[in-house]
Amino acid sequence: MHLIVGLGNIGEQYQLTRHNVGFLVIDEITKSLQSSNINKSNFKADVLKAGYNLYVKPTTYMNNSGQAVVAIKDYYKIDMEDIIVIHDDLDLPFGTVKFKVGGGHGGHNGLRSLDSHIGKDYIRVRIGIGKPEDKSQVANYVLSNFSKEELNKLEGIITHTIKAIEALKSEEIDEVKSKFTLK
Incomplete structure (x- = not known):
């Protein structure tokens, strides 16, 4: 079993923000799936x-996402190598998609x-959102909406990311990196 987690914040005001790109990918993946909701309050x-x-999609807000993921991981006894986390990355230019296992949180x-x-x-699964010129504006930047130009490009980025996630379920990460890294 794979646990595919998109990071983001709940609430309509955050729906199209840069910090919610993980949620956007999960929303797009699940649109076309035959799926069932699992309602367990302790999952958050x-x-x-x-x-x-x-x-x-954790409902704990971004800063507490681990609470939701650990509850689900432990309940279903999911191995670490079967957990895929999709998140925004300030250190990558907008539109970049990269993959890795482990590493630091980078703030x-x-x-x-x-x-x-x-x-x-x-x-x-690291999706580049770029970063503001003024580092003191990082919080405002990640919580701001994508520009119209970025939104136009985002559909293709999300489609590409979904194909990569499908590959990650059955292929080694190095193989996925070579096929699906977008720069």
Whole structure:
């Protein structure tokens, strides 16, 4: 079983923000799946089950995402190598898609929460959102909406990311990196 987690914040005001790119990918994946909702209050997440996959959007807000993921991971006894986390990455230019296992959180509070609850050895799908010129504006930047130009490009980026996630379910990460890294 794979646990595919999109990081983001709940609430309509955050729907199209840069920080919610993980949620946007999960929303697009699950649109066309035959799935069922799993309602367990201790999960603190929206969870859809489709085949042997769980698609998760934590409802804890970004900074506490680890609480939701650890509850689901432990309940279903999911191995670390079967956890795929999709998140925004300030250190990558907009539109870049990269993959890795482990590593630091790079100041990303959602990853910091995951690392403290489940460890670091999960698969990361990093989607570049760029960064503001003024580093003091990072919080405002990640919580701002994508520009119209970015939104036009985002559909293709999400489609590409979904293909990569499908490949990650059955292929080694190095193979996926060589096929699906977008720069």
